Amino acid sequence: xxxxxxxxxxxxxxxxxxxxxxxxxxxxxxxxxxxxxxxxxxxxxxxxxxxxxxxxxxxxxxxxxxxxxxxxxxxxxxxxxxxxxxxxxxxxxxxxxxxxxxxxxxxxxx
Amino acid sequence: xxxxxxxxxxxxxxxxxxxxxxxxxxxxxxxxxxxxxxxxxxxxxxxxxxxxxxxxxxxxxxxxxxxxxxxxxxxxxxxxxxxxxxxxxxxxxxxxxxxxxxxxxxxx
Numbered sequence: 001x002x003x004x005x006x007x008x009x010x011x012x013x014x015x016x017x018x019x020x021x022x023x024x025x026x027x028x029x030x031x032x033x034x035x036x037x038x039x040x041x042x043x044x045x046x047x048x049x050x051x052x053x054x055x056x057x058x059x060x061x062x063x064x065x066x067x068x069x070x071x072x073x074x075x076x077x078x079x080x081x082x083x084x085x086x087x088x089x090x091x092x093x094x095x096x097x098x099x100x101x102x103x104x105x106x107x108x109x110x
Numbered sequence: 111x112x113x114x115x116x117x118x119x120x121x122x123x124x125x126x127x128x129x130x131x132x133x134x135x136x137x138x139x140x141x142x143x144x145x146x147x148x149x150x151x152x153x154x155x156x157x158x159x160x161x162x163x164x165x166x167x168x169x170x171x172x173x174x175x176x177x178x179x180x181x182x183x184x185x186x187x188x189x190x191x192x193x194x195x196x197x198x199x200x201x202x203x204x205x206x207x208x209x210x211x212x213x214x215x216x217x218x
Binding site: 043098 | 114143145150151152153154155158165166200202205206207208209210211212
């Protein structure tokens with residue numbers, strides 16, 4: 001059973017607009033959430049994280065929102081840039097064990 | 111600081127063979143985790159090592175094994191390869207903070 005779900009396999013967004021990537025989880029014991037970005041032929045790169053005691057964390061163009069009651073988190077990228085085209089993985093952690101979603105491929109359109 | 115390195119980067123093996131992949135974490139990092147990435151399943155956790163001890167293991171068959179050496183370098187071994195083992199194998203150091211580029215294994 002998938003504990004971390006990214007229900008959109010792909011997303012296309014116009015350059016300059018906001019990209020919103022969504023992630024749902026089922027395990028209420030997760031205490032830390034992470035987002036990674038992955039280019040082809042490279043390993044994932046850590047982007048941003050959020051502790052379960054917070055509901056928002058911001059780092060430059062990237063903001064992660066956590067809604068614990070809905071067991072939902074989202075990554076906002078504003079403004080979207082061509083270099084943001086990649087696969088984004090959501091991940092959740094409990095007791096040092098990290099579970100990844102299957103990823104969402106983001107296409108930034110010119 | 112050098113990043114996480116994985117060797118080899120690409121590998122082609124035949125069903126039934128065995129394979130060993132290597133990962134060197136960033137200097138000073140003692141934690142190494144291994145993941146399998148396939149198009150249909152995303153990243154799936156294989157195992158985690160810390161100071162030569164396996165601390166966590168994912169839901170993979172016993173054909174998948176690993177070890178960590180005193181210098182924190184880690185190896186992953188897959189015996190009796192199956193076609194379904196074709197994947198990108200990633201290792202990460204410092205609790206998934208830094209990933210290597212992966213080893214692309216193709217089983218024919």
